[in-house]
Amino acid sequence: MKLQISTDLALPAEAITECTAIVGKRGMGKTSTAVVLAEEIVGAGHCLAWLDPLGVAWGLRHAGAGEGYPILILGGDHADAPLESNAGRFVAEVLVETRRSMVLDLSRFSKTQQRTFVADFLEEVYRLNRDPLHLVLDEADTFAPQSAEAGDRRMLGAADACWRRGRARGIGGTLITQRPAVLSKNLLTQSELLITHRLVAPQDRKAISDWVESNSTDPDKGKLMIQQLPSLEVGEAWVWSPGWLDVWKRVKVRQRRTFDSSCTPKVGERRAAPGKAAEIDLEAFRARMAELATTEAPAPKGKANEETVALRARVAELEKKLAERPPAAPALTPEQGDLLRAIRDGVEKATSVLEKADQAAGEILDSLYVARMRAEATTTPAPATTYKRTQQRAKAEASRPAAKSGNWGPGELATLTACAQHTSGCSREQLTILTGYKRSTRDAYIQRLRAAALIEAVGSRFVATKAGVNELGPSFKPLPTGAALRKHWLEQLPPGERALFEQLLAAYPKPIARDRLGEAAGYARSSRDAYLQRLGARGLVTTQKGAVCASEELFRG
Incomplete structure (x- = not known):
C-alpha cells in the first residue's frame, strides 16, 4: 500500500506511524497537503483523528472532485454530534475503542477550552492506544509552542509524549503550522x-x-532548498526525509478529491456548496458512545464527600490566589498561614476518613456478594409469586460476565492482572490508579473475582491466587525488575507523573523536598500533589518528612 501525495511521490504505509511536519505561509497549500495525506490514510482503511481548531477539515466527509470519506465530524458547524470542551478523555476512549476516523472541530471553543480539550485528549490517547493511529494537529504551534506558559505545560507534555514516544504505541502524527519558528x-x-x-x-x-x-548530513541540499522556499508556487513543496525515506524532491502536491472546506472565499463570488456526504452508521456510533458514557457509574455522594470537595476547592482557591500574587505583595499574615494550614489538615483528615470508609464499605459489599452467590447456588427456584423479582435478578445476572475460564471481560482481566503483577497485593485505591476504573466498577470486578476465588483479600490488599494466575494463561507477564522495571514505568506513566518520576529516579537514593520537586517540574502544588499521590498508589515513590524518594523496589534485581 502506498500513500500517493503527488504524481511522482508516494509514501509507504509506515508513514501512518511516523511523524510528519507540514509548514508554509498562509494560503500556500498546507491544509490541502494535509487533506491529501488524510485521504490516503483513511482511504486505505486506517484510523485518523484531526484536531481542527479552525473548522476547515469537515470537507473530508463530502464529495469534491471525488467521493467523500466516512469520517465522523464532532463539533463545529457541520457536526454529526456535538463536542464539549471537557470531553477530551471520553472522545479519546471512543476513538481508541471504535477505531473510527474523526475530525474534532474545536472552532467553537475558546482558546482556553481548546487547550484543555487537546491536553486531555492527547494524554488519554497516549495512555490507551496500541494500534496504528495517525493524529493531525492543525495550528500546531498553538498547542506545542516553543515557549510554553505555566498553564500550557501539561498540554505541551501530552503532545510531546505522543510525537516523541508514541511510535511504540502505534501513534504517528502530522504537525501543521505557518510559524515553525515558534x-x-x-x-x-x-x-x-x-x-x-x-x-x-x-x-x-x-x-x-x-x-x-x-x-541531514548534506548541508548543500539544505542550503538549496531553503534558498528556493520563497519562490514556491501555491501547492508546490519541498519534501525531504534524509534518514527514513532518503527522499529529497520538489513536488506539486496532487489535488484533493474531497470538498475544499478550507478554501478562502473570493470577493464577489459565492462560496461553493459541498457535495454529497459519505454515509456512515451514525445510530450505531451514537449507541456505542452512550454505552461507553455509562460504563463508569459515578461514585456515590455523601455529606462527608461533599465537605471534602468543598475543602479541596477552598484550598485550590487559596493556592490560586497565592500563585497569582505579584512579587511585591506582602507575605501571608500569621492568621492567613494558620488558616491555610488548618484547611489543609482538615482535607487530609477528611480524606483519610473517607478512604477508610471506602475500604470498609467495599469489604462489606464483597462479603455480601460472596454470601449471596453461595446462597443462590444452594437454594431452590423461587415460587411463582416472586416471578417479577426473579425476572429482575435474571436480567441483572445476564449483564454480568460469566464466571468461568476464558470468559472474563477486559475489566476483570485488567484487575486480575494488576493483582498478579504485584505480589504483595493491591489496595482498592491502587487498583483504581492501575486500571483506570472508578470505585463502583472497580468494586464490582473485585467482587466477581473473589467469588470465583481468583483473588483473595489479605488485610486491605487483594492478591491473585494460584488459580487466578493460571486463569490469565501464558500471555501473562510479571513486571520486570531493575532497569527494565524503570523503563516500563517511564513508558506507561502519563506526562505529569512521568515528569516527577524522572526527577526522582535521577536523584535516587537521595530524596527531593516536595516543594522543590514541584518547582522544578513547573506544576502547581495541587497538580504536583495529585501526581505524587498516584505515584505512591502505584508503589513507585515513598515519602518521608516532607521529602519524596523513588521506591527501593525499582532498583532491585
Missing part, C-alpha cells in the same frame, strides 16, 4: 518527513535550517 523544537526535530511550502520570514526559514542541521 513550534516546539523537540517536536519539529522528531519529524522524519518534512513537507515545506513557501516560507519567507527569516526566523521561520531559520527553523527549517535547524531541522536540516539535526536530520
Whole structure:
C-alpha cells in the first residue's frame, strides 16, 4: 500500500506511524497537503483523528472532485454530534475503542477550552492506544509552542509524549503550522518527513535550517532548498526525509478529491456548496458512545464527600490566589498561614476518613456478594409469586460476565492482572490508579473475582491466587525488575507523573523536598500533589518528612 501525495511521490504505509511536519505561509497549500495525506490514510482503511481548531477539515466527509470519506465530524458547524470542551478523555476512549476516523472541530471553543480539550485528549490517547493511529494537529504551534506558559505545560507534555514516544504505541502524527519558528523544537526535530511550502520570514526559514542541521548530513541540499522556499508556487513543496525515506524532491502536491472546506472565499463570488456526504452508521456510533458514557457509574455522594470537595476547592482557591500574587505583595499574615494550614489538615483528615470508609464499605459489599452467590447456588427456584423479582435478578445476572475460564471481560482481566503483577497485593485505591476504573466498577470486578476465588483479600490488599494466575494463561507477564522495571514505568506513566518520576529516579537514593520537586517540574502544588499521590498508589515513590524518594523496589534485581 502506498500513500500517493503527488504524481511522482508516494509514501509507504509506515508513514501512518511516523511523524510528519507540514509548514508554509498562509494560503500556500498546507491544509490541502494535509487533506491529501488524510485521504490516503483513511482511504486505505486506517484510523485518523484531526484536531481542527479552525473548522476547515469537515470537507473530508463530502464529495469534491471525488467521493467523500466516512469520517465522523464532532463539533463545529457541520457536526454529526456535538463536542464539549471537557470531553477530551471520553472522545479519546471512543476513538481508541471504535477505531473510527474523526475530525474534532474545536472552532467553537475558546482558546482556553481548546487547550484543555487537546491536553486531555492527547494524554488519554497516549495512555490507551496500541494500534496504528495517525493524529493531525492543525495550528500546531498553538498547542506545542516553543515557549510554553505555566498553564500550557501539561498540554505541551501530552503532545510531546505522543510525537516523541508514541511510535511504540502505534501513534504517528502530522504537525501543521505557518510559524515553525515558534513550534516546539523537540517536536519539529522528531519529524522524519518534512513537507515545506513557501516560507519567507527569516526566523521561520531559520527553523527549517535547524531541522536540516539535526536530520541531514548534506548541508548543500539544505542550503538549496531553503534558498528556493520563497519562490514556491501555491501547492508546490519541498519534501525531504534524509534518514527514513532518503527522499529529497520538489513536488506539486496532487489535488484533493474531497470538498475544499478550507478554501478562502473570493470577493464577489459565492462560496461553493459541498457535495454529497459519505454515509456512515451514525445510530450505531451514537449507541456505542452512550454505552461507553455509562460504563463508569459515578461514585456515590455523601455529606462527608461533599465537605471534602468543598475543602479541596477552598484550598485550590487559596493556592490560586497565592500563585497569582505579584512579587511585591506582602507575605501571608500569621492568621492567613494558620488558616491555610488548618484547611489543609482538615482535607487530609477528611480524606483519610473517607478512604477508610471506602475500604470498609467495599469489604462489606464483597462479603455480601460472596454470601449471596453461595446462597443462590444452594437454594431452590423461587415460587411463582416472586416471578417479577426473579425476572429482575435474571436480567441483572445476564449483564454480568460469566464466571468461568476464558470468559472474563477486559475489566476483570485488567484487575486480575494488576493483582498478579504485584505480589504483595493491591489496595482498592491502587487498583483504581492501575486500571483506570472508578470505585463502583472497580468494586464490582473485585467482587466477581473473589467469588470465583481468583483473588483473595489479605488485610486491605487483594492478591491473585494460584488459580487466578493460571486463569490469565501464558500471555501473562510479571513486571520486570531493575532497569527494565524503570523503563516500563517511564513508558506507561502519563506526562505529569512521568515528569516527577524522572526527577526522582535521577536523584535516587537521595530524596527531593516536595516543594522543590514541584518547582522544578513547573506544576502547581495541587497538580504536583495529585501526581505524587498516584505515584505512591502505584508503589513507585515513598515519602518521608516532607521529602519524596523513588521506591527501593525499582532498583532491585
